[in-house]
Amino acid sequence: MHEIKKISFKTKKQFYDYLNLKLTGLICDEPDWLANLSNTAALLWLLLDDINWVGFYLYKNNELVLGPFQGKPACTHIEIGKGVCGTAASEMKTQVVKNVHEYPGHIACDPASKSEIVVPIIQDNKLKGVLDIDSPILSRFDEEDKKYFENLIQTFNKYVNL
Numbered sequence: 001m002h003e004i005k006k007i008s009f010k011t012k013k014q015f016y017d018y019l020n021l022k023l024t025g026l027i028c029d030e031p032d033w034l035a036n037l038s039n040t041a042a043l044l045w046l047l048l049d050d051i052n053w054v055g056f057y058l059y060k061n062n063e064l065v066l067g068p069f070q071g072k073p074a075c076t077h078i079e080i081g082k083g084v085c086g087t088a089a090s091e092m093k094t095q096v097v098k099n100v101h102e103y104p105g106h107i108a109c110d111p112a113s114k115s116e117i118v119v120p121i122i123q124d125n126k127l128k129g130v131l132d133i134d135s136p137i138l139s140r141f142d143e144e145d146k147k148y149f150e151n152l153i154q155t156f157n158k159y160v161n162l
Contacts, residue, residue, distance in 0.1 A: 006047055016148035019047055020155050027159045036160045038068040044133065045070035052112055053134040057085055058162070059127045064089055067129065074109045083107035088118035088130050094146050098139040110134065117141040119149045121162065128162040 004022050009015040023043060027036040037056050044054045055069020057078060064078040064085055081090040083105055088095040095118045100106045103116075113134040121128045131153060135141070 004043065004046060012144050012148065015047075016151070019043070019148075020152055022047070023152060023155055024159070027156065030159075033160050033162055034068070036156070040131075040156060041068045041070050048133070050135050050137045050140050051133055052136045053110060054132070056121075056129050056131055057089075058129040059089065064130060069132075071134070072110050075107055078107060084116050084118050085130050085132050088120050089127055092120050092122055092127060094119045094150055096141050096143065096146050098141075100134075112136045114138045115140040117145060117149060119146075119153050121153055121157065123157055123162060 007018065009018065023040060026039045026043060030036055030039075041055050045051070048054065053069065053071030053074065055071065055074065056067035057064035058067045059065075063080060066074055066076045078085050080086050084095050084097050084100065084103060085107070095116070097103050097106075097116045100108070100113055100116050113136060115135045115138055117133050119131045121130060131149065133141070133149075
């Protein structure tokens with residue numbers, strides 16, 4: 001098993017490089033997609049600061065269905081185009097929301113959440129799901145986080161076939 005420690009870094013790049021390295025170590029030799037989704041959610045929960053929920057919604061039957069996650073119980077089904085996750089899925093673009101209470105149609109699974117980032121998972125030009133991360137801090141995520149989370153999903157896609 002890979003040792004995973006929470007370490008302080010001087011830059012976001014150093015942190016995300018470490019996160020990407022640990023993710024690769026967890027999933028590169030594991031063929032089971034469910035195990036990889038579960039370990040990815042657990043890794044992000046362990047290493048990310050100031051978050052209160054992290055997990056996956058999978059695209060099934062024209063909607064997003066709750067997958068592996070860490071945090072409080074969550075909404076089970078999300079319509080495509082609804083809320084931050086549904087918007088990321090319909091547009092197939094990462095959504096960075098600095099204040100979810102100002103987001104039209106936000107789906108509040110946990111009222112403590114104040115900001116959110118949702119990254120679509122696209123394989124073979126098809127939507128497979130989304131990575132959803134919530135924070136109790138306003139403006140927790142920015143464009144730099146967006147770039148690094150998209151890179152993390154590229155690493156995920158290299159090893160995991162949904």
